Amino acid sequence: MLVDAGEVGLHCITAGPENGPLVLLLHGFPECSITWRKQLPALAAAGYRAVAPDLRGYGDSDKPRGVAAYRLEKLAQDVSGLIAALGRSSAHVVGHDWGGYIAWHFAMWHPQQLGKLAVLNIPHPQQMRRALRTLRQLRRSWYFFFFQLPWLPERSVRQSLRRLFRSTPARRDAYDEQTIETIARALRDPTGPINYYRAAARYRSPRWQVIDKPALVIWGEPDRWLGSEMAQPDPRWVRDARLERIPGTSHWVQADAPDRVNELLLSFLR
Numbered sequence: 063m064l065v066d067a068g069e070v071g072l073h074c075i076t077a078g079p080e081n082g083p084l085v086l087l088l089h090g091f092p093e094c095s096i097t098w099r100k101q102l103p104a105l106a107a108a109g110y111r112a113v114a115p116d117l118r119g120y121g122d123s124d125k126p127r128g129v130a131a132y133r134l135e136k137l138a139q140d141v142s143g144l145i146a147a148l149g150r151s152s153a154h155v156v157g158h159d160w161g162g163y164i165a166w167h168f169a170m171w172h173p174q175q176l177g178k179l180a181v182l183n184i185p186h187p188q189q190m191r192r193a194l195r196t197l198r199q200l201r202r203s204w205y206f207f208f209f210q211l212p213w214l215p216e217r218s219v220r221q222s223l224r225r226l227f228r229s230t231p232a233r234r235d236a237y238d239e240q241t242i243e244t245i246a247r248a249l250r251d252p253t254g255p256i257n258y259y260r261a262a263a264r265y266r267s268p269r270w271q272v273i274d275k276p277a278l279v280i281w282g283e284p285d286r287w288l289g290s291e292m293a294q295p296d297p298r299w300v301r302d303a304r305l306e307r308i309p310g311t312s313h314w315v316q317a318d319a320p321d322r323v324n325e326l327l328l329s330f331l332r
Contacts, residue, residue, distance in 0.1 A: 120249065135167075281306070285313045
């Protein structure tokens with residue numbers, strides 16, 4: 063299903079009754095909507111209208127040109143426009159990795175459209191910014207700086223994508239070959255997704271606001287790219303937050319431990 067979110071059209075996977083409470087599931091880099099294949103049926107069975115879009119630049123969604131088209135304000139506005147296009151005034155928002163980073167900003171900038179917020183393996187933006195001042199996190203986040211280069215990151219992603227999903231999850235069967243090929247097709251042109259990182263480096267977020275809506279942070283650990291010390295939200299920025307760690311998994315927690323992630327999401331969203 064292609065949904066006109068305002069500035070871009072977003073290809074979406076949907077599940078569950080059309081009149082059920084709306085839950086948006088935002089994927090991270092370098093995935094696509096298929097990452098939520100184990101969560102969509104569980105949410106649908108519980109009566110939710112679950113919608114997982116391919117974010118701008120991915121899959122069959124629109125791919126605007128230029129780094130500026132991937133500023134956080136535009137990514138958060140896509141979520142706002144998607145909710146409105148689906149005929150709703152608000153939605154619960156679940157995000158992993160970059161999708162979670164967008165979800166944090168959506169919660170700050172569009173609180174009137176947010177029910178509850180759940181993020182997986184991505185810290186609050188203020189904590190991420192602080193962590194990037196430390197040598198430990200800088201070493202883990204080397205790819206952020208590599209992605210600022212022209213053309214070479216695109217080539218690297220094309221070459222390493224399949225290996226990434228075969229070797230880095232905690233479970234060997236977290237991503238089967240069909241799912242990996244679906245992700246590879248969605249990232250056949252990686253320039254848009256890499257521009258998320260380029261835009262984050264070039265443009266500062268215009269404003270920060272305290273998040274008052276209920277928030278759940280699910281953190282699969284160990285995460286090879288993000289330090290677990292960032293997982294607990296600071297109450298000065300997120301007033302009603304709960305942290306659930308899932309040891310023995312990885313950054314790809316929704317694929318490594320889908321049953322536990324589903325249990326936590328359904329309990330939180332009730």
